[in-house]
Amino acid sequence: MVERQKQIGRDRVSRLVSWGHWFAFYNGLLAIIVGYRYLDTVGFPESIVGWSYLALSTIGHFSFLAFMVYLVLIFPITLLLPYSKILRGYAAVVATLSLCMLLYDTIIYDDYGLHLSPFVFDLAWADLNGLLQGTSYIITPIGILAIELTLANYLWKRIEKIRKRNYGNKVVGVVGLCFIASHLIHIWGDAADVTEITQFDDAYPLSYPATARSFMESYGIENTHEDQGQTRPKTSLKYPLSPMQCMADDKPNILFIAIDSLQAKLVDNKTMPFLTTYANNNQSFQKHLSGGNQFSSGMFSLLYGLQGSYMNAIDLHYESPVLTQELAASGYQLGLFTSVDTLARPQAIFDDFERVDSHYDDSYASSDIRSVENWQTWTQASTQPWFTLLNLKSPDSYDTPIGFLGVKTVKADKSLKSAEKVLFNQYRQSLNFIDSQLKKILTDLPDNTLVVITGVSGKVFTSNPTEARVNLSPDNVQVPMVIHWPKQSAHKRINYRTTHNALVPTLMTQVLGCTNPTADFSAGSSLMQPSDRTWVYTGDNRIFAIYQQSEITTIDRHGKYRIYDREYKKRLRKKMSAPELIEVMREGRRFYIH
Incomplete structure (x- = not known):
C-alpha cells in the first residue's frame, strides 16, 4: 500500500514536470511575440543570411530564457508542493511577471538602448511617467495573466495526450539545434564582420552570443562582408534629421x-x-x-x-x-x-x-x-x-x-x-x-x-x-x-x-x-x-563614461556602473544622477525613427 502511494506520488510529480516543460515551451513562444518589439528598435535584416540567423537566434534564445525561468522558479516548487492547482496558479503568476518584465524591457530598450539592470531600473524609475503612458500598463498584465491561466489549465487537461504522442524529444532537439546553430553562425559572422548578424548582438536581454574573431582571423576568414553583395537594410536611423542647407563662400x-x-x-x-x-x-x-x-x-x-x-x-x-x-x-x-x-x-x-x-x-x-x-x-x-x-x-x-x-x-x-x-x-x-x-x-x-x-x-x-x-x-x-x-x-x-x-x-x-x-x-x-x-559622453555602445562637473560615471552594456571622482582616482559610494543620465539615453536614441 505504501509502495503504491509512493508510485502515485512519483507519477503525479512526473506528470507535473512534463506539464511544466510544455508550459515553459509555450511561454517561450509568447516571449518571442513580445520580443518582436526589439526588432522595431534594431531594424530587420534584408538578406536570407540575416533572416536565417535572426530566426534561429530568436527561437533558441527565448526558449532558453523560458526554460531557465521554469528551472529556477517553478521546478523546485513542483517537488516541494506537487499539487496541480497550486502549481498552475503559481506558474501563471510567475509567467505573467516574467512576460511583463520582458515587455517593460522592450519599452526601456526602445527609449534608452539598454536592457533592464539595477542601474537602468533606477534610471527608468526616475523617468516612469515618460516611459509608461495611458492605462495599458494596468490592462496588459491582467490580460497576460488571463492568457497564462487559460494556457496552464489547457495543457493540464491534455498533458496525457501530449505525452503519448512523444513530441517532447523532437521539440527539445529542434530548439537545441536552433540555439547551437545561432551561436555557430554568430562566431562566423563576428569574425567576418557580417553586420546583418552582429547588429543583433545587444538586441535581446541576457544575450551573450559566442565569438571567435581571433581564431577565425588566423585562418584568413576576415571582412567577407565586402564580397557578399549585402543590400542596404530598411532605414531605422534618420541622419541627418533634415536635409542639409549649406552654401560655402570661401573654401580654404x-x-x-x-x-x-x-x-x-x-x-x-x-x-x-x-x-x-x-x-x-x-x-x-x-x-x-x-x-x-x-x-x-x-x-x-x-x-x-x-x-x-x-x-x-x-x-x-x-x-x-x-x-x-x-x-x-x-x-x-x-x-x-x-x-x-x-x-x-x-x-x-x-x-x-x-x-x-x-x-x-x-x-x-x-x-x-x-x-x-x-x-x-x-x-x-x-x-x-x-x-x-x-x-x-x-x-x-x-x-x-x-x-x-x-x-x-x-x-x-x-x-x-x-x-x-x-x-x-x-x-x-x-x-x-x-x-x-x-x-x-x-x-x-x-x-x-x-x-x-x-x-x-x-x-x-x-x-x-x-x-x-x-x-x-x-x-x-x-x-x-x-x-x-x-x-x-x-x-x-x-x-x-x-x-x-x-x-x-x-x-x-x-x-x-x-x-x-x-x-x-x-x-x-x-x-x-x-x-x-552638464555632461559629456565618451565611449562606444559597449562601455562608456559620462563626464560631469565633479564625477565620472562608467557604464557597460549590461548596465553595471561605477562612479569615480573627477580625477578617476577614487570610487565614490553614491547613487547616479538620474536627470543627466536620462538626457544621455535620450540623445542616444534621438536619430532613430520610431
Whole structure:
C-alpha cells in the first residue's frame, strides 16, 4: 500500500514536470511575440543570411530564457508542493511577471538602448511617467495573466495526450539545434564582420552570443562582408534629421591631423616643443575630451559628430558622415593618409575619401613618415580645394624610427608601476618623433589652409589591450585640440570643456555655411561657444563614461556602473544622477525613427 502511494506520488510529480516543460515551451513562444518589439528598435535584416540567423537566434534564445525561468522558479516548487492547482496558479503568476518584465524591457530598450539592470531600473524609475503612458500598463498584465491561466489549465487537461504522442524529444532537439546553430553562425559572422548578424548582438536581454574573431582571423576568414553583395537594410536611423542647407563662400584647404593615442598632459615644451608653440600661437582648447578611448570610437565622434552609442547602427555602415558628404558636394577633394591596416567602424566612415595607404612593415613610425610624404605629394598635385585627413599612429605602439634620437628620459610619476614607467618614457620618445613630423608638415603650408590637430584618443600605459579598452579615465580620453584659422593671427586658450562631437558642427557652420540647427546632424554644438550640457559622453555602445562637473560615471552594456571622482582616482559610494543620465539615453536614441 505504501509502495503504491509512493508510485502515485512519483507519477503525479512526473506528470507535473512534463506539464511544466510544455508550459515553459509555450511561454517561450509568447516571449518571442513580445520580443518582436526589439526588432522595431534594431531594424530587420534584408538578406536570407540575416533572416536565417535572426530566426534561429530568436527561437533558441527565448526558449532558453523560458526554460531557465521554469528551472529556477517553478521546478523546485513542483517537488516541494506537487499539487496541480497550486502549481498552475503559481506558474501563471510567475509567467505573467516574467512576460511583463520582458515587455517593460522592450519599452526601456526602445527609449534608452539598454536592457533592464539595477542601474537602468533606477534610471527608468526616475523617468516612469515618460516611459509608461495611458492605462495599458494596468490592462496588459491582467490580460497576460488571463492568457497564462487559460494556457496552464489547457495543457493540464491534455498533458496525457501530449505525452503519448512523444513530441517532447523532437521539440527539445529542434530548439537545441536552433540555439547551437545561432551561436555557430554568430562566431562566423563576428569574425567576418557580417553586420546583418552582429547588429543583433545587444538586441535581446541576457544575450551573450559566442565569438571567435581571433581564431577565425588566423585562418584568413576576415571582412567577407565586402564580397557578399549585402543590400542596404530598411532605414531605422534618420541622419541627418533634415536635409542639409549649406552654401560655402570661401573654401580654404583643410588639413586635419588626427594622432592616435595623444595624451593631452604630455604635450609640453620638453616632449613636443613645436606643437606646444604652435598651440600657443593659435586656438587651443584646454579641456577637450575625445569621443572614445579607442581608435574607432574617437574617429567616429570626429567625423560623424555623434555619440558612440550610434557606432554600430546598421544604417551607418552604408551612410558616410554628413561632414564629408557636404565637403564633396561643395567641390572639395578628400584624401585620407594612413597605414594600410587602419580599420574603423562604421564601414562607410571613409567612403568619401580617396584613400592613400602607406605600407606597414612592423613599424608605424616608418608608415607615418610615408604617410606624410604621400600627403605632401598629393596636396601639391591637387587642383581643387582639399580636405585631407592625415592619421599618424606611432604613439599608440610607442614606436620611433630606427636611430631616432629624441628627448632625455625623465622621472616618471610615482603612481606608475615599473613596466609602466618604461612605457612612459618610450611614449615620450614617440611623441617627440611625431612633433618632428608636425614641424615638417606645418612649416610651409599655403596661407589659405585651415589646420586642425587633435588626438583620436588619449593613452594609458599598459600592454594589456583589455585594460586599455575598459579604461575611461582622463588620461585615456583627454586630448589636445588645436585649430589654426587661415589669415587670422589671433591666438586664444579656451578653458571651457569641449568634445570631439563639436568639431563637425564647427566645420559645417564656419566653413561650409550650413544653416541647419546643429542638432539636425550632430550630438555636439560648435567649439566656438560653451555647451549648455552638464555632461559629456565618451565611449562606444559597449562601455562608456559620462563626464560631469565633479564625477565620472562608467557604464557597460549590461548596465553595471561605477562612479569615480573627477580625477578617476577614487570610487565614490553614491547613487547616479538620474536627470543627466536620462538626457544621455535620450540623445542616444534621438536619430532613430520610431
